[in-house]
Amino acid sequence: MIIIATPVLIFIFGLLIGSFLNVCIFRIPLKKTIVKGRSYCPSCNSPIPWYCNIPLFSYIFLKGRCRNCKEKISLIYPTVELLNAVLYLLIWKVYGLTVPAIFFAALFSILVIISFIDFKYQIIPDGLVLTILILGVANGIYQTTVLNVPWYNWVVGFFAASVPLLILGLIFPEGMGGGDIKLMAATGLFIGWKLILLSLFIGALYGGIVSIFVILVKKGSLKTALPFGPMLSLGIVTCVLTGNQLLSWYLSIFL
Ligand SMILES: [Zn+2]
Numbered sequence: 001m002i003i004i005a006t007p008v009l010i011f012i013f014g015l016l017i018g019s020f021l022n023v024c025i026f027r028i029p030l031k032k033t034i035v036k037g038r039s040y041c042p043s044c045n046s047p048i049p050w051y052c053n054i055p056l057f058s059y060i061f062l063k064g065r066c067r068n069c070k071e072k073i074s075l076i077y078p079t080v081e082l083l084n085a086v087l088y089l090l091i092w093k094v095y096g097l098t099v100p101a102i103f104f105a106a107l108f109s110i111l112v113i114i115s116f117i118d119f120k121y122q123i124i125p126d127g128l129v130l131t132i133l134i135l136g137v138a139n140g141i142y143q144t145t146v147l148n149v150p151w152y153n154w155v156v157g158f159f160a161a162s163v164p165l166l167i168l169g170l171i172f173p174e175g176m177g178g179g180d181i182k183l184m185a186a187t188g189l190f191i192g193w194k195l196i197l198l199s200l201f202i203g204a205l206y207g208g209i210v211s212i213f214v215i216l217v218k219k220g221s222l223k224t225a226l227p228f229g230p231m232l233s234l235g236i237v238t239c240v241l242t243g244n245q246l247l248s249w250y251l252s253i254f255l
Contacts, residue, residue: 010092014085015055021109022080025116028125044069055081076116084112087237094241099146103139104240107132107190111233114183118229124179129186136190149192157188161200180228187236195243196236198250203228203235 020034026042027034039048046068052058059078066073087108095101110128118124140154162185169176188196211226239246 006097007089007092010088011085014088015081017088017109018081018084018112019053019055019077021084021113022077024113025076025080028113028127029117029121029123041066041068041071043071056085080112080116084109087112090241099142100139103135103142103190106135107187107240108237110135111236115230115233118179118227122177122227124177124183124229126179126182129179129182132183132190133186136186139190153192153194154189156193157191157196158185159188160193161185161188161196164200177228180232183229183232191236191240191243194247195239198243198246199232199235199239201235202238203232206234207231 023039024034039053040046041048043066046066048067052062052067056078059073062073064073064075065071088105091101091104091108095104110132114124114128117128136154140151143149144151144154162181165176165181165184169178169181184196184200187199191199207226207228210231214226
């Protein structure tokens with residue numbers, strides 16, 4: 001019974017947090033409060049009753065349309081909820097029900113908010129990066145004191161990916177956003193120098209693949225602005241979930 005119940009509970013918890021992430025994604029760029037205020041339909045402004053605001057399921061029952069004005073509900077809402085729930089399940093699969101798993105779940109959720117905001121507005125809000133930094137310090141203190149991970153792992157992590165990006169940004173001021181550099185500094189402190197360097201490498205790889213796709217399929221030019229934040233976030237998620245296996249595979253090629 002418990003074996004079946006745990007993933008189901010984690011999935012539901014992920015959906016509920018995902019619902020809050022939507023509030024953050026839609027309100028933070030407009031500088032609106034995320035802690036109070038009821039949900040309203042963005043088209044007709046009618047308040048959304050709780051039974052029409054159940055993550056994922058309401059979207060399915062309402063067939064993706066507002067109950068009142070029948071305007072289409074953005075597909076971003078169910079996507080974010082489902083994405084967050086799947087990410088929580090993957091963390092649980094890799095890390096189990098542990099303290100680091102809780103820290104990583106928080107990190108992934110903030111990365112989901114950052115990715116959707118960066119994709120839409122090409123900005124990474126400082127408050128979100130600062131939240132990663134504070135959680136990263138707490139995670140570092142826990143892992144160093146309880147799990148005996150050396151403290152310099154986190155300090156070196158702060159600089160490992162951010163300094164190369166900073167230098168790149170100074171050489172090509174057009175290409176690199178300050179938000180990306182700050183994100184990699186805060187996340188580097190959170191996950192340590194090995195994983196953040198690998199994240200940068202994999203994030204750049206994703207960015208390259210997406211760029212080629214945009215140029216070939218969408219007939220965009222190289223100048224088509226491609227937010228780097230979602231690619232870096234995807235790189236970080238990949239590394240946190242598979243990084244240790246990836247690192248040993250990578251090292252086994254050379255050793
Ligand atoms: Zn409406």
